[in-house]
Amino acid sequence: MSKRLVLTSSETSQVKLCRGKQPSLACLRMLSPVGADFMAFVRDRSFGTILADPPWQFQNRTGKIAPEHKRLSRYGTMTLEDIKSLPVVHAAADTAHLYLWVPNALLPDGIAVLQAWGFEYKSNIVWHKIRKDGGSDGRGVGFYFRNVTELLLFGVRGKNARTLRPGRTQVNYLKSRKREHSRKPDEQYQLIESCSRGPFLEMFARGERDKWTSWGNQADESYEPTWKTYANHSRSGDSAAAGD
Numbered sequence: 001m002s003k004r005l006v007l008t009s010s011e012t013s014q015v016k017l018c019r020g021k022q023p024s025l026a027c028l029r030m031l032s033p034v035g036a037d038f039m040a041f042v043r044d045r046s047f048g049t050i051l052a053d054p055p056w057q058f059q060n061r062t063g064k065i066a067p068e069h070k071r072l073s074r075y076g077t078m079t080l081e082d083i084k085s086l087p088v089v090h091a092a093a094d095t096a097h098l099y100l101w102v103p104n105a106l107l108p109d110g111i112a113v114l115q116a117w118g119f120e121y122k123s124n125i126v127w128h129k130i131r132k133d134g135g136s137d138g139r140g141v142g143f144y145f146r147n148v149t150e151l152l153l154f155g156v157r158g159k160n161a162r163t164l165r166p167g168r169t170q171v172n173y174l175k176s177r178k179r180e181h182s183r184k185p186d187e188q189y190q191l192i193e194s195c196s197r198g199p200f201l202e203m204f205a206r207g208e209r210d211k212w213t214s215w216g217n218q219a220d221e222s223y224e225p226t227w228k229t230y231a232n233h234s235r236s237g238d239s240a241a242a243g244d
Protein backbone atom coordinates (compact mmCIF):
# COMPACT_ATOMS: atom_id res chain seq x y z
CA MET A 1 0.00 0.00 0.00
CA SER A 2 1.24 3.50 -0.76
CA LYS A 3 2.90 5.40 2.09
CA ARG A 4 0.89 8.46 1.20
CA LEU A 5 -2.38 6.91 2.35
CA VAL A 6 -3.45 8.22 5.73
CA LEU A 7 -5.71 5.66 7.38
CA THR A 8 -7.08 5.59 10.89
CA SER A 9 -5.96 2.61 12.95
CA SER A 10 -9.28 0.78 12.47
CA GLU A 11 -9.11 1.29 8.70
CA THR A 12 -5.53 0.06 8.64
CA SER A 13 -6.44 -3.07 10.54
CA GLN A 14 -9.42 -3.71 8.25
CA VAL A 15 -7.17 -3.50 5.20
CA LYS A 16 -4.56 -5.79 6.80
CA LEU A 17 -6.90 -8.37 8.30
CA CYS A 18 -9.10 -8.77 5.23
CA ARG A 19 -6.33 -8.65 2.64
CA GLY A 20 -5.73 -12.37 2.06
CA LYS A 21 -8.01 -14.62 0.10
CA GLN A 22 -8.43 -16.63 3.32
CA PRO A 23 -9.74 -13.86 5.58
CA SER A 24 -8.82 -14.20 9.23
CA LEU A 25 -11.40 -14.84 11.93
CA ALA A 26 -10.68 -11.34 13.24
CA CYS A 27 -11.63 -9.89 9.85
CA LEU A 28 -14.89 -11.86 9.78
CA ARG A 29 -15.72 -10.70 13.32
CA MET A 30 -15.21 -7.06 12.33
CA LEU A 31 -17.74 -7.27 9.53
CA SER A 32 -21.21 -5.74 9.59
CA PRO A 33 -24.05 -7.93 8.19
CA VAL A 34 -23.68 -6.11 4.84
CA GLY A 35 -19.92 -6.71 4.92
CA ALA A 36 -20.47 -10.41 5.61
CA ASP A 37 -22.97 -10.60 2.73
CA PHE A 38 -20.44 -8.93 0.42
CA MET A 39 -17.65 -11.28 1.56
CA ALA A 40 -19.87 -14.35 0.99
CA PHE A 41 -20.72 -13.06 -2.51
CA VAL A 42 -17.10 -12.38 -3.48
CA ARG A 43 -15.75 -15.69 -2.12
CA ASP A 44 -12.20 -16.12 -3.45
CA ARG A 45 -12.68 -13.99 -6.57
CA SER A 46 -10.43 -11.00 -7.38
CA PHE A 47 -11.44 -8.07 -9.54
CA GLY A 48 -9.16 -5.81 -11.54
CA THR A 49 -11.77 -3.05 -11.50
CA ILE A 50 -14.47 -2.16 -9.01
CA LEU A 51 -17.25 0.35 -9.64
CA ALA A 52 -19.31 1.41 -6.63
CA ASP A 53 -22.29 3.69 -6.13
CA PRO A 54 -23.03 3.44 -2.39
CA PRO A 55 -26.36 4.34 -0.77
CA TRP A 56 -24.96 7.46 0.95
CA GLN A 57 -26.87 9.04 3.80
CA PHE A 58 -27.56 12.74 3.37
CA GLN A 59 -27.78 15.17 6.25
CA ASN A 60 -31.29 16.21 5.24
CA ARG A 61 -32.94 12.79 5.29
CA THR A 62 -36.49 13.99 4.76
CA GLY A 63 -35.86 16.20 1.73
CA LYS A 64 -36.90 15.06 -1.72
CA ILE A 65 -33.32 14.26 -2.73
CA ALA A 66 -32.93 11.77 0.14
CA PRO A 67 -33.05 8.14 -1.02
CA GLU A 68 -35.00 7.16 2.09
CA HIS A 69 -37.66 9.90 1.67
CA LYS A 70 -40.78 8.18 3.17
CA ARG A 71 -43.38 8.85 0.49
CA LEU A 72 -41.00 8.39 -2.44
CA SER A 73 -39.60 5.23 -0.79
CA ARG A 74 -36.58 4.48 -2.97
CA TYR A 75 -34.00 2.44 -1.07
CA GLY A 76 -32.34 2.15 2.33
CA THR A 77 -29.06 3.92 3.00
CA MET A 78 -25.89 3.01 4.91
CA THR A 79 -23.92 5.03 7.45
CA LEU A 80 -20.49 6.28 6.44
CA GLU A 81 -18.91 3.88 8.95
CA ASP A 82 -20.76 0.90 7.46
CA ILE A 83 -19.69 1.88 3.95
CA LYS A 84 -16.07 2.37 5.04
CA SER A 85 -15.98 -0.97 6.82
CA LEU A 86 -16.95 -3.02 3.75
CA PRO A 87 -14.07 -5.46 3.03
CA VAL A 88 -13.60 -4.22 -0.53
CA VAL A 89 -9.89 -4.88 -0.37
CA HIS A 90 -10.75 -8.59 -0.19
CA ALA A 91 -12.35 -8.34 -3.65
CA ALA A 92 -9.56 -6.30 -5.26
CA ALA A 93 -6.72 -7.80 -7.32
CA ASP A 94 -3.20 -6.83 -6.19
CA THR A 95 -3.26 -4.14 -8.87
CA ALA A 96 -6.72 -2.68 -9.22
CA HIS A 97 -8.78 0.38 -10.14
CA LEU A 98 -11.71 1.80 -8.17
CA TYR A 99 -14.40 4.07 -9.61
CA LEU A 100 -16.52 5.53 -6.80
CA TRP A 101 -19.60 7.76 -7.23
CA VAL A 102 -19.92 10.46 -4.61
CA PRO A 103 -22.47 13.28 -4.28
CA ASN A 104 -20.88 16.75 -4.39
CA ALA A 105 -21.87 17.48 -0.78
CA LEU A 106 -20.08 14.33 0.45
CA LEU A 107 -16.78 14.65 -1.42
CA PRO A 108 -14.59 14.35 1.73
CA ASP A 109 -16.51 11.17 2.67
CA GLY A 110 -15.89 9.79 -0.81
CA ILE A 111 -12.12 10.21 -0.43
CA ALA A 112 -12.28 8.67 3.06
CA VAL A 113 -14.15 5.62 1.73
CA LEU A 114 -11.74 5.22 -1.18
CA GLN A 115 -8.82 5.17 1.28
CA ALA A 116 -10.57 2.91 3.79
CA TRP A 117 -11.07 0.41 0.97
CA GLY A 118 -7.30 0.38 0.36
CA PHE A 119 -7.05 2.68 -2.69
CA GLU A 120 -5.16 5.88 -3.41
CA TYR A 121 -7.09 8.78 -4.96
CA LYS A 122 -5.79 9.76 -8.42
CA SER A 123 -8.41 11.60 -10.46
CA ASN A 124 -12.11 11.88 -11.20
CA ILE A 125 -14.62 11.86 -14.03
CA VAL A 126 -17.31 14.53 -14.16
CA TRP A 127 -20.81 13.59 -15.28
CA HIS A 128 -22.67 16.58 -16.73
CA LYS A 129 -26.43 16.07 -16.74
CA ILE A 130 -27.89 17.59 -19.87
CA ARG A 131 -31.30 18.28 -21.39
CA LYS A 132 -32.44 16.97 -24.74
CA ASP A 133 -31.17 20.19 -26.37
CA GLY A 134 -27.70 19.73 -24.82
CA GLY A 135 -27.97 22.46 -22.17
CA SER A 136 -27.46 21.82 -18.44
CA ASP A 137 -30.40 20.04 -16.85
CA GLY A 138 -31.04 22.26 -13.85
CA ARG A 139 -34.05 20.36 -12.51
CA GLY A 140 -31.94 18.84 -9.71
CA VAL A 141 -31.50 20.10 -6.19
CA GLY A 142 -28.80 22.00 -4.33
CA PHE A 143 -28.70 24.16 -1.23
CA TYR A 144 -25.77 26.37 -2.30
CA PHE A 145 -25.76 25.74 -6.05
CA ARG A 146 -28.04 23.83 -8.38
CA ASN A 147 -26.10 20.62 -9.08
CA VAL A 148 -25.86 19.62 -12.74
CA THR A 149 -22.75 17.47 -12.29
CA GLU A 150 -21.76 14.41 -10.27
CA LEU A 151 -18.31 13.02 -9.56
CA LEU A 152 -16.92 9.57 -10.20
CA LEU A 153 -13.73 9.36 -8.12
CA PHE A 154 -10.88 7.26 -9.49
CA GLY A 155 -8.38 5.46 -7.24
CA VAL A 156 -5.73 2.80 -7.72
CA ARG A 157 -3.90 0.19 -5.69
CA GLY A 158 -0.79 -1.88 -6.33
CA LYS A 159 2.04 -1.66 -8.85
CA ASN A 160 1.75 -0.57 -12.50
CA ALA A 161 -1.77 0.68 -11.95
CA ARG A 162 -1.90 3.10 -14.89
CA THR A 163 -4.99 3.13 -17.07
CA LEU A 164 -4.86 1.15 -20.33
CA ARG A 165 -3.76 2.95 -23.49
CA PRO A 166 -7.24 4.40 -24.33
CA GLY A 167 -7.21 6.06 -20.92
CA ARG A 168 -4.40 8.37 -22.01
CA THR A 169 -6.71 10.06 -24.53
CA GLN A 170 -9.97 9.61 -22.63
CA VAL A 171 -11.18 12.96 -21.30
CA ASN A 172 -12.46 12.96 -17.70
CA TYR A 173 -15.93 14.07 -18.73
CA LEU A 174 -19.23 12.36 -19.58
CA LYS A 175 -22.44 14.01 -20.65
CA SER A 176 -25.84 12.40 -20.85
CA ARG A 177 -29.44 12.90 -19.86
CA LYS A 178 -30.72 12.04 -16.39
CA ARG A 179 -32.86 8.99 -15.82
CA GLU A 180 -34.55 7.99 -12.58
CA HIS A 181 -33.34 9.11 -9.13
CA SER A 182 -29.68 8.19 -8.52
CA ARG A 183 -29.40 6.27 -11.83
CA LYS A 184 -25.92 6.67 -13.33
CA PRO A 185 -25.19 6.92 -17.08
CA ASP A 186 -24.65 3.71 -19.05
CA GLU A 187 -21.80 5.47 -20.90
CA GLN A 188 -19.67 4.83 -17.80
CA TYR A 189 -19.36 1.11 -18.58
CA GLN A 190 -17.76 1.54 -21.98
CA LEU A 191 -15.39 4.17 -20.61
CA ILE A 192 -14.32 1.92 -17.72
CA GLU A 193 -14.01 -1.21 -19.87
CA SER A 194 -11.69 0.58 -22.27
CA CYS A 195 -9.48 2.20 -19.60
CA SER A 196 -9.27 -0.50 -16.92
CA ARG A 197 -8.60 -4.23 -16.69
CA GLY A 198 -11.24 -6.81 -15.80
CA PRO A 199 -12.63 -8.77 -14.21
CA PHE A 200 -15.20 -6.07 -13.47
CA LEU A 201 -17.24 -5.86 -10.25
CA GLU A 202 -20.09 -3.41 -9.71
CA MET A 203 -21.13 -2.81 -6.10
CA PHE A 204 -24.63 -1.52 -5.31
CA ALA A 205 -25.63 -2.35 -8.86
CA ARG A 206 -29.16 -2.25 -10.21
CA GLY A 207 -29.90 -5.06 -12.61
CA GLU A 208 -27.24 -7.18 -14.30
CA ARG A 209 -24.81 -6.47 -17.13
CA ASP A 210 -22.67 -8.47 -19.56
CA LYS A 211 -18.96 -8.65 -18.65
CA TRP A 212 -19.76 -7.48 -15.09
CA THR A 213 -20.30 -9.23 -11.78
CA SER A 214 -23.05 -7.32 -9.99
CA TRP A 215 -23.64 -7.13 -6.23
CA GLY A 216 -26.35 -5.19 -4.38
CA ASN A 217 -29.88 -5.71 -3.12
CA GLN A 218 -31.33 -4.57 -6.46
CA ALA A 219 -28.74 -6.37 -8.58
CA ASP A 220 -31.03 -8.88 -10.21
CA GLU A 221 -32.20 -9.34 -13.75
CA SER A 222 -35.77 -8.37 -12.94
CA TYR A 223 -34.88 -4.92 -11.53
CA GLU A 224 -37.22 -2.17 -12.69
CA PRO A 225 -37.53 1.28 -11.16
CA THR A 226 -40.62 1.56 -8.97
CA TRP A 227 -40.90 5.31 -9.37
CA LYS A 228 -40.91 7.76 -12.22
CA THR A 229 -38.71 10.78 -11.64
CA TYR A 230 -37.94 11.77 -15.21
CA ALA A 231 -39.69 10.94 -18.46
CA ASN A 232 -36.56 9.31 -19.86
CA HIS A 233 -36.25 6.79 -17.01
CA SER A 234 -34.93 3.30 -17.77
CA ARG A 235 -38.35 1.71 -18.18
CA SER A 236 -39.32 4.07 -20.96
CA GLY A 237 -37.03 2.28 -23.44
CA ASP A 238 -35.12 4.45 -25.87
CA SER A 239 -34.27 7.46 -23.77
CA ALA A 240 -33.49 9.59 -26.81
CA ALA A 241 -37.02 9.06 -28.05
CA ALA A 242 -38.70 9.90 -24.76
CA GLY A 243 -39.55 13.58 -24.64
CA ASP A 244 -39.87 15.56 -21.43
Ligand SMILES: C[S@@+](CC[C@H](N)C(=O)[O-])C[C@H]1O[C@@H](n2cnc3c(N)ncnc32)[C@H](O)[C@@H]1O
Pocket: 034, 053, 054, 055, 056, 075, 076, 077, 078, 182, 183, 184, 185, 204, 205, 206, 215, 216, 217, 218
Ligand atom coordinates in the same frame (compact mmCIF):
# COMPACT_ATOMS: atom_id res chain seq x y z
C1 LIG B 1 -27.17 4.92 -5.33
S1 LIG B 1 -28.06 3.45 -5.61
C2 LIG B 1 -27.19 2.71 -6.95
C3 LIG B 1 -27.71 3.20 -8.28
C4 LIG B 1 -27.11 2.47 -9.46
N1 LIG B 1 -25.68 2.71 -9.57
C5 LIG B 1 -27.77 2.92 -10.75
O1 LIG B 1 -27.11 3.53 -11.60
O2 LIG B 1 -28.96 2.66 -10.89
C6 LIG B 1 -27.58 2.47 -4.25
C7 LIG B 1 -28.05 1.01 -4.31
O3 LIG B 1 -27.61 0.35 -3.13
C8 LIG B 1 -28.61 -0.56 -2.73
N2 LIG B 1 -28.45 -0.88 -1.30
C9 LIG B 1 -28.87 -0.16 -0.24
N3 LIG B 1 -28.55 -0.79 0.91
C10 LIG B 1 -27.92 -1.94 0.57
C11 LIG B 1 -27.37 -3.02 1.30
N4 LIG B 1 -27.43 -3.03 2.62
N5 LIG B 1 -26.79 -4.05 0.62
C12 LIG B 1 -26.76 -4.03 -0.73
N6 LIG B 1 -27.28 -3.04 -1.49
C13 LIG B 1 -27.84 -2.01 -0.85
C14 LIG B 1 -29.90 0.18 -3.03
O4 LIG B 1 -31.01 -0.69 -3.09
C15 LIG B 1 -29.57 0.82 -4.38
O5 LIG B 1 -29.86 -0.08 -5.44
